[in-house]
Amino acid sequence: MRGLKVSPQYPKGLANRAIFCSRTLNLRSIQAIGYDMDYTLVHYDVDAWEGKAFHYMLQNLQSMGCPTEGLNFDATLVTRGLIVDQQLGNLVKADRFGHIKRSMHGTHMMNTGEIREVYGRELVNLKNEGRWCFLNTLFSVSEAVMYMQMVDRYDRGALPNQDFSNSYSSLYKLVQKALFRTHVEGQLKGEIIQDPASYVELDPDMAKALLDQRAAGKKLMLITNSDYHYTNKMMSYAYNQFLPRGSTWRDLFNMVIVQARKPEFFNSKMSLYEIVTEDGLMRPAMDAKVDDTESRGRLYCGGGAAMVERALGLNGDEILYVGDHIYTDAALAKINFRWRTCLIVRELELEIDALAQGQVHRNKLKELMNKKDLVGDLFNQLRLRRQRMAGQPSKESAELEETLGQMLMVSDHLDSLIGPMLEQDGQAFNKHWGYLSRAGLNDKSQFTRQIEKYADVYTSRVANFLRYTPYMYFRSPSQSLAHDRHFYGLLDGEKRW
Numbered sequence: 001m002r003g004l005k006v007s008p009q010y011p012k013g014l015a016n017r018a019i020f021c022s023r024t025l026n027l028r029s030i031q032a033i034g035y036d037m038d039y040t041l042v043h044y045d046v047d048a049w050e051g052k053a054f055h056y057m058l059q060n061l062q063s064m065g066c067p068t069e070g071l072n073f074d075a076t077l078v079t080r081g082l083i084v085d086q087q088l089g090n091l092v093k094a095d096r097f098g099h100i101k102r103s104m105h106g107t108h109m110m111n112t113g114e115i116r117e118v119y120g121r122e123l124v125n126l127k128n129e130g131r132w133c134f135l136n137t138l139f140s141v142s143e144a145v146m147y148m149q150m151v152d153r154y155d156r157g158a159l160p161n162q163d164f165s166n167s168y169s170s171l172y173k174l175v176q177k178a179l180f181r182t183h184v185e186g187q188l189k190g191e192i193i194q195d196p197a198s199y200v201e202l203d204p205d206m207a208k209a210l211l212d213q214r215a216a217g218k219k220l221m222l223i224t225n226s227d228y229h230y231t232n233k234m235m236s237y238a239y240n241q242f243l244p245r246g247s248t249w250r251d252l253f254n255m256v257i258v259q260a261r262k263p264e265f266f267n268s269k270m271s272l273y274e275i276v277t278e279d280g281l282m283r284p285a286m287d288a289k290v291d292d293t294e295s296r297g298r299l300y301c302g303g304g305a306a307m308v309e310r311a312l313g314l315n316g317d318e319i320l321y322v323g324d325h326i327y328t329d330a331a332l333a334k335i336n337f338r339w340r341t342c343l344i345v346r347e348l349e350l351e352i353d354a355l356a357q358g359q360v361h362r363n364k365l366k367e368l369m370n371k372k373d374l375v376g377d378l379f380n381q382l383r384l385r386r387q388r389m390a391g392q393p394s395k396e397s398a399e400l401e402e403t404l405g406q407m408l409m410v411s412d413h414l415d416s417l418i419g420p421m422l423e424q425d426g427q428a429f430n431k432h433w434g435y436l437s438r439a440g441l442n443d444k445s446q447f448t449r450q451i452e453k454y455a456d457v458y459t460s461r462v463a464n465f466l467r468y469t470p471y472m473y474f475r476s477p478s479q480s481l482a483h484d485r486h487f488y489g490l491l492d493g494e495k496r497w
Helices: 046-063 112-119 138-156 168-184 187-194 204-215 228-242 305-312 326-337 348-357 359-388 395-424 446-454 462-468 484-490
Strands: 019-021 032-035 083-085 090-094 100-105 132-134 219-223 255-258 272-275 282-284 298-302 319-323 340-344 457-459
Touching (some): 019 462, 046 138, 090 138, 219 305, 305 326, 326 446, 340 446, 359 395
Parallel strands (some): 032 219, 032 319, 319 340
Antiparallel strands (some): 083 090
16 A cells, blocks of 8 residues: 555545445446535535525515514524424424434424324324425425424414414415425525525535546536526536636536426426527427537436436436435435435534534443343343242242332333433434434434435535545445344354343
């Protein structure tokens, strides 16, 4: 390694900037890479963007006659991966099986007893879209923050108009409508175009990563739902200053598709137009074309994923798609076209730092849980012994009763320590919801389950590809099973459990 002048620290790097692999992915076999733009190639300051979206939502609600005094944007109320229960006006965090671990009604965090009373044995079923709404992306933050505060007002009877107060579900639709108008009417994006520096977080390594991939022979595509004018402004600001002299962001891509209208892009073919002038003039196109002799790819509007495959002469696992939305970027690309997928989860950087910071706390918590398991097992063994001695009064039975009573006291004491520590677990990431990837002490969150199901690899930002080269072979780690730990005693010939 020294002879090759490779750093002695190789392959060490920042843990929170790693690319994590759920399903083995060989980049050498990937011929084309498609990218989403918003929160993928262009990352926004979440507080600035979502705070501004919240501001325009307030205006839209006011225009619809809804009182909005006192509503404030608080990003800590919500994290991506939570689930809105439209029927009950709750925001919930579920584990991979759908069991609800934490819940907020309005802005009130429900305790364990309240959750048990409200949901009992009920599981989250994401197929029931009329009730459960999964927060797939950071664009959902402002919407959910607004909704939870509006639920408080609904409960206080502060929404007199029946259109606003006949159900939690109709209230959620009202908030969604306000956000939809914010995006459709162009107020928000118009303001961001005028001052991108206040909203966009620059990263020069993003351009380097794309240049490496292009030089390695990968065909690059930009596939975004944003319109051409907004895309051009954002990409120009985020990339042009970091590219070789005379180059622009357009030179990075073999094909650019704007107004893709995902998820329809992965479900059906829409009308295709080619954008032929810098001011956005369009003409109808029969099909997309990729010409390797052209210095920059053609610019299209609309179309569909099948059209992309025809233009590239590729299909299935020869294409990698990178985006931030679990459903429209990862799930549909994988389910409908078998494209390989990479999910961008910017929060991973804070999550991994928080996990490291909370390791001592989690180790202490696990130690207490192990002690409780040991006490519980011994208690049950003694209880069984008492059962077998039923009807046989003796000195031993009296001592047994005393011991059982003492063990109950020990168990209650452990519970009094464990309960508060469980609530505190993950506060370094979010004081209400804990860690993004975990639900409870030992299980994965529903968000993590979705990542594992639909994303072959995931990472915090596109720039992280720069560390791994365009030829990397990502191997998924060995998956531990519940019974794996019982193998260890067999290695030395013992047969125990």
